[in-house]
Amino acid sequence: MLTYIIRRLLLMIPTLIGVTAVVFFVMAFAPGGFGGNVLNEQGAQTEGDEARRIREYFERRYGLDQPAIVQYGRWVNQVSPVGFLNTSQLTFTDEQMQAMSDVIAADDLLPKLGTPRALDDLVLNMAKYKDIEPTDAVSVVRELLVDVDAGLAWIKQLSPNILERDLNRVTKAETKLNQQRELRSLLQSQLAGRQRILFSRPAIKWPDLGQSLRGRKVTQMLAQAVPVTVLLNVITIPIIYCIAILTGIYAARHRGKWFDIASGFTMIALWSFPVILAGVLLISYLANKQYLWWFPTAGLHSLEADSMRFLPAFTGNGFERGYLLDTIWHLVLPVFCLTYGGFAVLSKLMRGSVLDNIRSDYVRTVRAKGVSEHDVLFRHVFRNSLLPLITVAASIIPALFVGSVIVENIFSIPGMGKLGVEAAFMKDRELLMGTTLIGGLIGLASEIMRDVLYAMADPRVSYE
């Protein structure tokens, strides 16, 4: 069993690579490629050179100008726990930084070409890019700046697509010192944020989901969103299974009676009803000021939730609902939207499964032993009937996370589904890949969990 689980865990790696590759390349080859919308958003305020410079910064920073396959390789290297370090992952100690600043300050040329901060920045970027000691990087930078032609040649090699205009700004400058200043500025902008995989530095590292195009760390964003979605599902899944099992057994037990027919009708109706429509209808009737207004329209908490006490209480100002009740109040409609489709399907499945088992040979044997109907149902039929429900659990759980996409968007709940949709809209590469990876992990993990549960429930299943 343990070896089986380990094998399954190892098999997750190629599967995840496959899943992320599909998403990555579909997005990469979509019109506009990655980043389009974010760049527009940021560049829309400025025009011409400024917009272009921002775009170029993004391209360098994220390698958006590279071929898709290279971009994907970089991303895989970045999230893989075993791989190569990235220039952005190099860090220097305070002593190294101080030594570098001292060398720069002691130089005869460099302090004339820019502020100490700009120079530190440039040299540090060079040190990272070339993976050398910061003090050594000072001389590399100095050599490029002393000889302007050599400097320009190096920049051309660094970014082959650089515009003549940018180069001309250096050559057209009047004095040599001004040329060197322009060169320093150009070099700085071309090196800024440029990333490279350092194949000389293989490492075992913490997976890094990178930085969203909008600046925040993807891990941070996911750390806020995933618990919300997990909360929704942790509430939803037990509700689905409880309702499905109870109604399924009851309907099978009283087959052909009014409950069976009525529940069958209701379940099919619920199953057929689209979540999008249900969500909108629920909001417009139950959460509308002009109608019933029993529930809030959106979000997970009221604005004043943070100042609430946790439990509901009666105070001088009357009833205060408290943080817990406030959250539950906000969750009623979304959880309903997430559950009704699931329990409708599972209830029918449970009913069929119970009926199959009730008519089976072993149940006849159990009855012939003199076991009461109650025990026949709950000791023998029940456990066997659960097997198909365990099987579908693996497909229900990922489907719930996908379902959360719609529900979270309708009810403006800041969960993973909403984040994923935003990432897809913004073509935010790192964020999209991050949500894909987490989604894939959840799906595969639930499949392993299904198989383990199955082996526990059914002794005929063994993974030796």
Place this chain on the structure above:
Amino acid sequence: MTQHDKPQPLLRVENLAVSFDGPAGRVRAVNGVNLSIYPGQTLGVVGESGCGKSVSALSTLQLVPTPPGRFESGSIWWNPTPSSETGSSSETGSDPVSLSQPVDLLKYSEKQMQKIRGNDIAMIFQEPMTSLNPVYTVGEQILEAILLHQKVSRSEAVDIAVQALADVGIADAASRLRVYPHQMSGGMRQRVMIAMALACQPKLLLADEPTTALDVTIQAQILELLRKLQAERGMSIMLITHDLGVVAENADVVAVMYAGRVVEYGSVHDVFENPLHPYTQGLFDSMPILGSSKHRLRTIEGNVPNPADLPSGCPFHPRCRSFQGDEHCTANDPPLREITPGHWASCWHVDGHEQGKATRPDVDVVTQIHA
């Protein structure tokens, strides 16, 4: 029928009729069956598929699913402490039920039946592969029956279960308790089924084609085992089969069934030496005999009639060898009559049919047990 010096039957089925609601309307699967089983006796019930053998046995335990099944008429008298002193009034069953009085199992409630099932009357089934619950160990399933009917502690129940498995010839019984059904062969599972059925020392075992799904060597072992256990415990067995060889070797009394009714009834000796009904004769003719030089076996022409659409009169007449277009056969269903003492048949063509009395078949010979 009942005399003061005669032993009482353990079980007596009277005029049992069971019907099922199906898409083609109501179908009578069992139509006026009469049987009786004496203590220590083996009654062989023979017939083709669908002739009502299994339904008769299931009815005894009220295990016929209702609906779609329905008990139309009849009674099943159960007399757990048969004694020769019992008065003749037991036949009517109208007296207040005392310990020695037969009781009608068909009138029992579900609760009362649960006390009978597995305790006084146990049943084993045809399909050992599917008749055990796959998710519980063999031990748990045997223990369930023991703990249900006997007032014993769990550890005592384990001892009983181990003994029960040892009795059916399973070596290393204690460790076998922890085995799941799928880890056993078909023959082993059938032994487990028998151990489970016999763990509570039932007085009657209903064996519904217990060896049909097993290969021949295992069949012989299982039947040998049943004979041995019967001899040790003196229980009665209703052995349902379509294998005449099995009947010949194991049964004391034979009931041949056709289309939901008993067409011939008598001791094994009588029926096998002198089959009266054309259907029984047909069955024997269609059996290969070892060493005989016949090239072709005679078959019974035609097919088993659809129970929803039985022929008029004698249900066997369209396939009958003796049928020569006589109106008697097509118009009237022949009653079961005692042609010679202790040998019943229902056919208008049997010699002496007119003289025979239409009584309930009842043969109390017990021979095999001591063999």
